[in-house]
Amino acid sequence: MSNLLDIKSIHSLYGDSHVLHGISFSLEAGQTLSLMGRNGMGKTTTLKSILGLVTPRSGSVFYKGEDITSLATWQRMKRDIAYVPEGRGMFHNLTVKEHLQVAARASTQGIKAWDFDRVLNTFPRLKERLSNLGTQLSGGEQQMLAIGRALVTNPELLILDEATEGLAPLIRKEIWEVIRIIKETGISTIIVDKNIQVLQSLCDRHVVLVKGQVVMDLSAQELQSNLAQVESHLGV
Numbered sequence: 001m002s003n004l005l006d007i008k009s010i011h012s013l014y015g016d017s018h019v020l021h022g023i024s025f026s027l028e029a030g031q032t033l034s035l036m037g038r039n040g041m042g043k044t045t046t047l048k049s050i051l052g053l054v055t056p057r058s059g060s061v062f063y064k065g066e067d068i069t070s071l072a073t074w075q076r077m078k079r080d081i082a083y084v085p086e087g088r089g090m091f092h093n094l095t096v097k098e099h100l101q102v103a104a105r106a107s108t109q110g111i112k113a114w115d116f117d118r119v120l121n122t123f124p125r126l127k128e129r130l131s132n133l134g135t136q137l138s139g140g141e142q143q144m145l146a147i148g149r150a151l152v153t154n155p156e157l158l159i160l161d162e163a164t165e166g167l168a169p170l171i172r173k174e175i176w177e178v179i180r181i182i183k184e185t186g187i188s189t190i191i192v193d194k195n196i197q198v199l200q201s202l203c204d205r206h207v208v209l210v211k212g213q214v215v216m217d218l219s220a221q222e223l224q225s226n227l228a229q230v231e232s233h234l235g236v
């Protein structure tokens with residue numbers, strides 16, 4: 001199977017602070033990949049480097065074989081890459097309905113599998129909140145809207161940063177169920193999260209970062225047999 005994404009030896013810095021030290025990994029089309037590591041190890045910076053929100057000093061990002069390293073973020077989004085950032089990024093002045101309407105579009109290949117109605121059926125709580133402003137929602141509802149807003153763009157690659165962080169257990173469960181549905185629909189996904197048990201049951205590949213370097217890059221099966229070592233890197 002060909003790779004959807006190839007990250008090759010990325011070095012990223014904030015000013016003089018060298019955060020990513022040669023990150024490389026690949027994602028096959030249709031795969032779900034977890035990016036794990038303790039706080040501050042460079043997970044979000046890796047995602048931002050893929051999205052063009054951070055410009056790597058060196059290294060390359062290939063998407064479907066195309067070198068997208070120098071493309072602007074909006075150009076990457078136009079290639080059907082969607083991002084659910086940590087903190088969710090709601091607009092203060094848009095209602096739930098407007099958030100979804102503004103974002104909705106077919107994919108570049110004309111796929112319209114996810115539309116306004118499907119998102120509302122997937123997240124029935126949002127149906128009751130359609131005229132609320134994004135910032136008037138609970139944390140869980142904001143997360144559902146953030147995921148819904150990404151889904152209505154009909155992405156090929158969905159990038160989720162800390163999608164369940166700070167949420168109540170029942171809401172987390174609901175979000176994980178939806179991520180499972182997303183996986184079943186064939187959308188490739190990169191997930192940053194701390195819940196190794198759920199990631200283990202969900203993801204096809206696992207990449208572990210320590211101090212801006214990939215220290216482990218494992219298949220689901222390899223994770224099972226190296227669990228203790230992974231947990232020691234995560235401090236759990």
Ligand SMILES: Nc1ncnc2c1ncn2[C@@H]1O[C@H](COP(=O)(O)OP(=O)(O)OP(=O)(O)O)[C@@H](O)[C@H]1O
Nearest residue numbers: 014015017019037038039040041042043044045046
């Ligand atoms: N905008 C920034 N300016 C300067 N340093 C930053 C910036 N963003 C992150 N850093 C630093 O870069 C390092 C990696 O941060 P990053 O957010 O990528 O890690 P992370 O693994 O996602 O951590 P967390 O789980 O805490 O979000 C940290 O030392 C962090 O303090």
